Amino acid sequence: MATLSLAGCNRHQSALAPFGVEASSTRDLTIILLIGAVVIAVAMSLLIRHAIRTPGERLTHRQGMKLVLWAGGVVPTILLFTLLVTSLPAMRPLPTSRADLTINVEGEQFWWRVAYRPPNAARVVSANEVRVPVGRTVALKLMGGDVIHSFWIPGLAGKMDMIPGRTNTLVVRATKPGRFRGVCTEFCGLSHALMAFDVVAMEPAAFDRWLAAEAKPAAGGNALFAQYGCGGCHAIRGTGEAGAIGPDLTHFGARQTLAAGVLPMTTANVASFIRHPEKTKPGVRMPAFDHMPPADAVALARYLQGLK
Amino acid sequence: MTLRITWKRVAATLFTLFAAGMLFAWSGLFNVAASSGHWPVTDWFLHWVMRNSVKTHAAFSAPDDPRAQQELVSAAGHFAGACASCHGAPGRRPSPVMQAATPPAPDLAVNAKEWTDKQLFWILQHGVKYSGMPAWGAPERPDEIRRMVAFVRRLPTMSVAEYRSLTEAAAGAGVAGVKDGVLAGCAGCHGADGRGRGQPDIPVLGGQRPEYLLAALDAYAQGQRHSAVMGNAAAALSADEMRALAGHFAAMPGIGTNAPAGSAAAQRIVEKGLPEIQLPACASCHAAGKGYPVLNGQRASYIAQRLRQWRGEKEVVDARKSHATMPVIARRIPAEMIDPLATYLAGGQQ
Numbered sequence: 001m002a003t004l005s006l007a008g009c010n011r012h013q014s015a016l017a018p019f020g021v022e023a024s025s026t027r028d029l030t031i032i033l034l035i036g037a038v039v040i041a042v043a044m045s046l047l048i049r050h051a052i053r054t055p056g057e058r059l060t061h062r063q064g065m066k067l068v069l070w071a072g073g074v075v076p077t078i079l080l081f082t083l084l085v086t087s088l089p090a091m092r093p094l095p096t097s098r099a100d101l102t103i104n105v106e107g108e109q110f111w112w113r114v115a116y117r118p119p120n121a122a123r124v125v126s127a128n129e130v131r132v133p134v135g136r137t138v139a140l141k142l143m144g145g146d147v148i149h150s151f152w153i154p155g156l157a158g159k160m161d162m163i164p165g166r167t168n169t170l171v172v173r174a175t176k177p178g179r180f181r182g183v184c185t186e187f188c189g190l191s192h193a194l195m196a197f198d199v200v201a202m203e204p205a206a207f208d209r210w211l212a213a214e215a216k217p218a219a220g221g222n223a224l225f226a227q228y229g230c231g232g233c234h235a236i237r238g239t240g241e242a243g244a245i246g247p248d249l250t251h252f253g254a255r256q257t258l259a260a261g262v263l264p265m266t267t268a269n270v271a272s273f274i275r276h277p278e279k280t281k282p283g284v285r286m287p288a289f290d291h292m293p294p295a296d297a298v299a300l301a302r303y304l305q306g307l308k
Numbered sequence: 309m310t311l312r313i314t315w316k317r318v319a320a321t322l323f324t325l326f327a328a329g330m331l332f333a334w335s336g337l338f339n340v341a342a343s344s345g346h347w348p349v350t351d352w353f354l355h356w357v358m359r360n361s362v363k364t365h366a367a368f369s370a371p372d373d374p375r376a377q378q379e380l381v382s383a384a385g386h387f388a389g390a391c392a393s394c395h396g397a398p399g400r401r402p403s404p405v406m407q408a409a410t411p412p413a414p415d416l417a418v419n420a421k422e423w424t425d426k427q428l429f430w431i432l433q434h435g436v437k438y439s440g441m442p443a444w445g446a447p448e449r450p451d452e453i454r455r456m457v458a459f460v461r462r463l464p465t466m467s468v469a470e471y472r473s474l475t476e477a478a479a480g481a482g483v484a485g486v487k488d489g490v491l492a493g494c495a496g497c498h499g500a501d502g503r504g505r506g507q508p509d510i511p512v513l514g515g516q517r518p519e520y521l522l523a524a525l526d527a528y529a530q531g532q533r534h535s536a537v538m539g540n541a542a543a544a545l546s547a548d549e550m551r552a553l554a555g556h557f558a559a560m561p562g563i564g565t566n567a568p569a570g571s572a573a574a575q576r577i578v579e580k581g582l583p584e585i586q587l588p589a590c591a592s593c594h595a596a597g598k599g600y601p602v603l604n605g606q607r608a609s610y611i612a613q614r615l616r617q618w619r620g621e622k623e624v625v626d627a628r629k630s631h632a633t634m635p636v637i638a639r640r641i642p643a644e645m646i647d648p649l650a651t652y653l654a655g656g657q658q
Contacts, residue, residue: 146586190627227599232581232592245586278631285586287636291523 013154013181019201020156021173025090032086036079047071094137094171102139103130107149107162109188109285110195111247111260116211124215125235127247128260130182131200132156132174133207140170150186153199159185174201181261190283196261218250222303224296228289236307246286253305270301342410351411358436362423366430374429375461376454381507383452383459384474385497386537394440399468409440416463428457445536451613452536455509477505485552493541494553502557508609514562520601521554563605570652577641577649587640590653608647608654614638615646 011017018024059067099119106113116124130153132138142151144164151170152159160170184195202210217238225231231241237250256265259280263269272279274297277286289297332338346354376383388397394413396402406413420428432453435443444453459474476492480500483491497510504510513521527533528542529550545553568578576582581589593600603611618638620629629635641649 227597229588229593229598229600232588233586243588243592244583245581245588276631283627285636287633288631289633291633 011155012179013183015154018155019174019176019178019180020153021094021175022090022157023153023155024175026158029087029090033083036083040079093169094173096137096139096171100137100139101133102141103132104141104143105130105151105162106143106145107147107151107184107188107195108145109147109283110184110191110281112195112197113145113247116214118211122215124211125237125248126214126251127249128257129198129200129255131202131207131210132172133204134174134177134201136204137171137173140172142168142170147188148186149184149188149195151182152185153180153182155180156182156199156201161186177201177203179256183261191281194260194262194281196257198255198257198261214251214254218307222300224300225303228292228296228300230300233286249304249307251307253307265305267298267301267305270304271297274300342408345410354411354438358439362427362431362436365434366424366427370426370430370433371450372426374425374454375457376451377458379455379507379509380459380462380474381505382497382509382537383455384471385493386452386456386540387459388475388496389493390536390540398463398466398471400471411439413440416460417466418464420460420463425457425461428460429453432456432460445539446534448534448617449536451509451617483552483556486549486556490545490549491553491556494557497537498557502560502562504607504610508607509613510607511610512562512605512607513557514560515564515605516558516562516602518554518558519599521558522550525550525554564602566605566655568604568652568654569656571648573645574648574652577645578652582640582642585640585642588637590649603653605655606653608650611650611653612646615641615650619643 015023016027016030018027101119102117104113104115104117104123112128112130114126114128114130116126118124130140140151140160142160142162143166144162146164148164149162150159151162153172156174157170157172160168162168178201180199180201182197182199184192186192188195218236221236221239221241225236225239225241231239231243233243233245235242235244235248235250237248253265257263258265258269259273259277262280263273271294275290275292275294276288277284278288292300345351391397392400393403394406394409395416398417402413402415423431431441433444433447433450435441446452475496477495478500480495482488497505497507498513499505502513504512524533525538525542525545528535528538529545531539533539542550568575577587578590581587581592590603594603614634615638618630618635619641620635620639626639629639
């Protein structure tokens with residue numbers, strides 16, 4: 001129970017505060033195991049206490065062997081078998097159908113390339129934020145873009161590795177709306193600890209509206225963005241800037257955090273990240289743009305924040 | 309009478325000697341005047357220590373290829389601007405002011421023969437304590453030191469005419485706001501036409517964006533861009549002179565007119581980049597209308613040399629290297645593509 005109360009510490013990123021089917025069953029299993037472990041530990045302690053206090057020769061050889069057989073063989077076998085049977089269903093992935101939404105997530109040093117592939121509609125590219133509709137089954141196709149990463153939304157499901165050259169599938173279903181957080185859980189470089197992302201579980205109708213808006217191109221281009229060559233790596237759909245090396249920035253301003261869940265989305269943070277990303281994220285793949293005058297960086301940040 | 313040596317007496321003697329030494333130093337009786345020179349024995353001892361130190365350290369830490377093969381102009385220009393006032397040069401006596409130092413700077417026409425290339429490299433790189441010889445102004449530029457080793461090696465046999473031809477070029481018409489002597493210093497290496505006198509290590513300035521040339525001069529003067537040669541030249545310029553010179557050279561004909569040509573692989577990097585290894589296209593920044601330097605038609609050897617400098621030593625991990633824009637991008641270019649890329653941007657010529 002003490003462990004359970006820890007869930008209150010962080011409702012956004014905790015396996016003990018689930019908002020998905022798989023995380024709920026994991027939490028339930030954890031509670032069952034915890035209770036079982038406590039019961040067994042108490043029973044063992046009582047037995048040992050009893051054995052120490054009892055004078056010798058109370059049991060005959062036959063009785064003793066019988067006790068060993070039941071307490072050491074039959075009962076544990078039944079217990080473990082029961083546990084196995086109750087936990088096996090949790091290992092089975094949720095069933096999916098062709099009508100389910102698929103989301104491709106690719107781990108990169110040190111951000112997430114996200115592409116929504118709704119059934120019967122074009123794919124929508126985004127980054128560093130994963131949105132899921134509540135109550136619908138979603139298949140997450142997980143890949144490693146450069147090195148091995150691991151994808152974990154503690155409140156939604158278990159972790160799964162992202163391995164270059166391989167696609168791992170994680171099927172999830174959110175059960176309540178809210179804003180949560182996911183992290184990389186496989187050491188992937190200098191800024192591994194600074195590789196997180198926002199997770200937003202939305203009511204299905206709101207999700208559909210959001211996805212339709214996310215699919216739209218940006219409102220307009222920007223002279224500074226073009227002049228500084230940002231489009232060599234970043235795409236802003238609808239402006240001719242189509243770099244695919246770094247995160248897609250088409251709806252950058254709609255995200256609540258910057259630099260993969262690391263900084264709050266403020267103009268000052270965006271401007272300083274553009275000029276010196278390595279100060280926030282050591283080893284980041286984006287080079288510094290310290291030749292950019294700070295005033296230009298602020299103007300560029302304002303433009304990017306306006307991309308809702 | 310016998311004197312027994314005890315620990316106490318040894319300690320007392322050592323302490324007395326130390327105290328006497330400190331008293332002498334405190335009194336100021338020791339004469340640090342350069343005008344009086346050294347006693348011959350002191351002079352011999354100090355030089356003996358210096359020579360031994362250079363030989364030992366050069367043997368261990370100087371590179372195995374300490375001397376460049378050609379490219380003497382930039383080293384000669386730096387020598388004329390930074391070294392000749394103390395050391396003299398062919399046809400030029402050292403300044404009497406600097407020769408009044410203790411020790412006076414040696415005549416390299418004689419002295420250079422006493423050292424091997426590696427030793428010269430070590431002295432140029434690190435300088436010599438208590439002698440007035442400074443360390444190289446940009447430790448990041450061993451290529452500059454190599455060229456200077458080659459130049460110093462040539463000094464004993466260099467004629468006055470040869471020295472003049474290396475350091476002087478007709479400056480052409482003057483520039484408003486810039487003294488003729490300053491412009492002559494620029495033209496000595498860059499040529500009056502800004503084409504770099506055919507030197508592989510000197511870029512073509514004509515046709516470059518004036519904003520970029522000005523920013524480069526400023527960065528050299530501030531030490532943000534590493535070069536002892538250009539740092540020394542730019543540090544003496546005022547902001548107005550920098551602006552005038554940048555405009556003067558940028559307005560000349562030079563780069564930016566010829567189309568790139570060469571290998572298809574290089575063309576792909578320039579136009580499309582290599583997204584699979586996260587290398588953006590050169591043209592996403594280096595294109596007309598963008599705020600970056602012009603590359604088309606620049607000297608291939610200069611482009612390749614800059615890219616290699618940005619990549620840095622391969623023994624150093626990336627996390628310890630510069631995170632500025634071009635160093636990060638240059639490190640992603642496949643090593644075997646540097647020369648084809650430079651040749652392509654140069655328009656097919658070396």
